[in-house]
Amino acid sequence: MKRTWEALDDAERVGQLFNLRSVGFDTEEIARVRGLAPGGITRFFDGSGAEEERARIAELQQTAKVPMLVSADLEGSRMSLPFGTQVPNPLALAAIDDVAATEEVARIMAREARAVGVNWSFTPVLDINAAWRSSIVATRSYGSDVDRIARHALPQIRVFQEEGIAATAKHWPGEGHDDRDQHLVTTINPLTLEEWDESHGRLYREAIDAGVMSVMTAHIAFPDYARRIGKGEGADAFLPGSVSEALNTDLLRERLGFNGIVVSDASRMAGLSAVLPQHESKVQIIATGGDMILFSLDPVGEMEAVLAAVREGRITPERFFDAVTRVLGLKAWLGLHRGDPLPAFPDPAPNKARMEALLRRAPVLEKDIHGDLPLDPEKHRRVLMFTTDIADPMLKRRHKLALPNLLRAEGFEVTVHEPGDKIEAKGFDVAIYALAEETLLTRGRIFLDWAAIGGGLDATMRRLWHEIPVVMVSFGFPYYLYDAPRVPTYINAFATMEPMQEAVVDLLMGRATFEGTAPVDAFVSPDAHY
Template identity: 55%
Template structure:
């Protein structure tokens, strides 16, 4: 039990918590009833993988974490039943989090919706708000109450494999408009929003899953971009911020021009960036959660257990994930014992964790039966909103030879060259639906066999179809001609002088950098079957290409436009 002087809870009465007397009393009483281990465990979010049926709940009951992040299966009823049971068995209500990012990151039992870059291409804030409401309502139906979105990163470095389709593009105005609409829609639906990745990703073309990335902006430049976005989110009442494994040397060097390696300390373990800049200068009062705590963006900077302590010292209120809870608790207890981590800092973090739970109404949760909640999944109006997004997003970047529209009469014989849908999360490449969709419309489609000759004389159309959305540990996304074609000689072969040729990207929007002479190019942003069908409609002239590019698809290359 806590036997130290009571911590002031006045900040919980302020935005973004806005707790009333009853909720503040619940926070105080709940904190007072926690033993030493339980109060520390409230500062952790535990990952839950695998089929719902395999989760007895015993591990969660033993650990008593503040939250869980569920990596969902396609069985919505099993997932809702599991989360309901965990909540019923928890002494303190659980924060249940997910990455609601759309497309392949849509909940597998819910409506598949466009990802942020596709919504930015549509550029209709009313649609973004509606899609966000659908995502939040369906997430709440299964038991999710916290999303690590929206993404405020800026698509400035086109080689960035970790921003691209997860964010709303490169224009700050467009990012602000859509991200704030998403955050507001989430929180109105009872899902706490979490803006990320603090202090801002997108000016480094590397991936913080693999190393500490660097925001290279001056503070003046940072303020006009990320400062503006995060201030807008804070003013809008966003409940949480994710402190990421990104350095901001300009801020550190304001106080110490000779900071050396400390200028490149990740924000997640930097008191300067997390407490002084985010809490102090920007005035954020909500909950701060670390990004996944065992990513190489932090573990390449310091040892894993030490990093957990440093995250709390820096000002993070919750730590995302632990692969060895006993090790990490031991490290935190040791730091408390030797005074390198203060009890006051732990208490402050605990109050914000409990405060977020109270702000979401978890202290008086009145859940409907799971069957009633799940009836809200995939409703016709949700499907219609998602379909509108998919249909309006495809962007005709260029068509210098007037290829489109195509038809099964003029372009009956099609050679499709594809590496499939590439996703580290989903395992081996996934087959595209596009060949079968085209066959149903009268096209005769052959899928190219890597390493074989390209008999262009046998075809009326060659389509390159690439499916690489932004996902972790890719390092680089680029048009790998050698991998695509399977032979170094074939990698140098180009088809468009002999037969009409086009490229479609169902994801990463920058392949023209590696194929600037491609005569026709379409960006479609999402790998979902729904997007593939929408693109086919556009290519056949059944719908107009309506998307407006939210990034520079020409990567600054003048010749790529021709």
Template identity: 35%
Template sequence: MNIDITAKPFNLNEQACVWVRDTLKAMTEEEKIGQVFCGILWDKPGTRAEALFEDIAPGAIMYRPFASAKMRDYSLKLQALSKIPLLIACNLERGGSGGNGGMADGTYFSSPMGVAATDEYEQALRLGRIAAREGNAAGINWTFEPIIDIDINPENPITNVRTFGSDTDRIITMAKGYCDGCAENAMAVCIKHFPGDGVDYRDQHLMASINSLSAEEWFETYGKVYRALIGHGAQTLMSAHIKQPALSRSINPALTDGEILPGSLSRELNQGIVRERLGFNGVICTDATQMVGFTAAMKREDAIPMAIENGADMLIFSINQKEDAGSLRRGIARGILSRERLDAAVLRILALKASLGLHEKQRSGTLVPEPSAMEWIRCEEHRAWARECAGKNITLVKNQENLLPLSPDKTPKVALLQITNERCQGKLPEVELFAGLLRKEGFSVSYLDEIPLPGPEYPVSEFKKNVDLIVYYANMKVGSNQTTIRLVWDDFLGETSPKYVCDIPTLFLSFSNPYHLVDVPMIKTYINAYASHPPAVEAAVEKLMGRSAFTGVSPVDPFAGLWDTRL
């Protein structure tokens, strides 16, 4: 194996190199097979940490969201069960909590796009610091961030505010900031989702989506970002269930359409592009192997060993860990996976662990910090940082009618409508907070879907006497397994939609998807706030009342390239 573990991103000294080589040499094939698996742990009734070790000893475990104290307890148990120190991962996308993962009680700093809207490296650095400090306290040493996808297509339902936007230079600055905050606290990062989400309008959790850029366009955009972060020392890269036909054919021109594979399974993309053209020496992991883009590519019995043979070093999650481990064993016996490739994958995984000092922490019993480290979780400094970020990122997109600042003297009677795709009974807590803050300012607030609307017995002229201002609070949350995050009007003929913008002043605030003007171009006053959490709600009210200036710089085109959205 010609793998230099003294080079970036591992940068191992001789002592660490000796541990890696001696550990690999002493491992059985069964132990090597275990190392390439990353299991998943949910805190559900009856969950047993031991169950993850009943067939193989995995190299990594990833937590889904639950309380930080429980995570710490599991980390202690899992590390005690593991002969080789574990990588313990979490989606720390928005700090210690929020979005697609983290701790249930961690600090929700902001979405990546909300951080980018400040246009300040310092805010991205703080995002990484919070993620690493709070994650480390719970025993986490690997974050599946930063997301370095480019939000090119406003219709994409999964990139959106999870990205740092559409400008490659700003993405690079923000992603480096996140990585630097993690590096200060010995947290490994993962750049994703190679070969790049954000071009297709489909969710790559539900199919193998397509990055359709030409090879030249790709290297000028996604390639530029990946080179920058690889050069900056990112330790791991997630190869996703996304196809890139032009890149694949730049390595193998003979490929037919049917032979083009998603990154997670593609030798052309992992070996040809990531290793050879981008020069990445770190660990390549797949995205979750339960996702349709992986499961529908070929028989699972073949896909599991082929992913490792074609360049992935670690498989993220299993449908059935025992079955998948068996597929890997049989893949070796069938000649699908070579022992040389397995050894190379395990070598890099061990080098990653050594680069984090996990072998030394295991000896000293410090793989999980002392309980005092839990003081980082939602500490006052982190919460203050979240408030500051919200105060800087909220973006005034349109104020065509000079409606702002608001005043209870001008528009005392407010009708508020919540628009959300979150499952909830009644109103979201942050919507109730927003309504309460408006009431404290002197407004009378009712909910638009709870008051009479114009109809045969209630003319528009009467409606206008009872409502001075209509406010829309939108939280169309970005998440997997949905085909759109566009606005939906559930009532007949959209009775609560912006029908009366010419009769009643109307204000729209989006606390997630920044592209809602696509569906409400008639609204003249529009604001993007990027995260539906108390700091953003409180900061938004301060700005609505004119006590704080709008300083956010949009990381994307909120008009989505349409002319009528600007009117």
């Protein structure tokens, strides 16, 4: 590390503190990354094949003066590698609650990612589903129980790092108590220090003891701690963790003893940009204890701003050296300086059947008060289906559910309701509400939008369960019983990918048994039990 530090000038050292977003591999993208010479890139895979990704990342690494960290969000389900194995998301794994299964999924993700050149994952998510309205946690978390979260997150860290992928505990200092989204506003962890110590603090201590290599500090305030140590009066108590010396230095480094790399969450989020101007926020990320800045709208200008802050002493020489050498230290731990050849990309085919079998263990039958399951194409042949399709959590687009055609293949006649059409039970034997929203970014809220489903005032207020059986299935957000507490049959299936839809068809028809155990309390309203 010392030799590498000495071989760089200050501008190149500042470059090591930036991790830039990278999509595609046209010549302009390659030239952009080479010209900026960042310490790392985060890959957003755009549908290219594994071999193409592998070749292009290798090409960038070959020309980099210092090998780059290449990161991704390996979270499963819709956040799986598009050219790899589709695996359950954390909430589905928590419902299965089989540590060996979680380890297998982590190993599959790590080996596929490592084979294309990814060496750093921004997972596991250690957040807690405490405030059920939190759309930013939901399916990305291992649930609401701290024991269950630790039971699955810690093995994920171990397996990733055994496979040569640096793991990241996020989102520091702990998300899940605020119903807002840090992409839109600084969110608040409202716990007392004592409450935090028993929940989020425990999870981070155990992750640190397990050797996690990085922590992602987020745009989340923890006012009680800042006030306790005298670094948080007034608005300063509500500084986002990403620019809080109290949280990054005093709490994370000194109190918890973390000695790895601290990377900010995406610095473009309004949870930070609403607090500080664009260039100044990047300076403060480093000055207050962060080691790497995630993403930039103006990398040239922001690198210049950080360099100026170093030269002016606003970022002290000690802090600058510490941040750069921590980045270089992670690269050394990963062995990037050796330039070892990548392993061959594993054949995903053998994993497919195992993952499909695993998915069948996740869904939870929260209630079936009239005993309407299983469905039978003779008894329930005419199906009226309501759906808003699949919401894509990253690209803000919608995909059609496979569920209607899957049921048609079983002999059901499925009519998909078009918003605005009159809703009538006559002529149907069962109604199915199929909701498919995993955790979204910048949505702000997830709820059962009766108006979007029904269309028109009368359709919005129409409820069919007094006339025909009604089944509601959530392939994502697990808390729709708050908006539909009297629905008689409700299933949480946690993930939207097609194999999960196939698994739910088997369960609806009684060809499989519900095995999942609820990782959250879906009954967030007292009357939802009835």
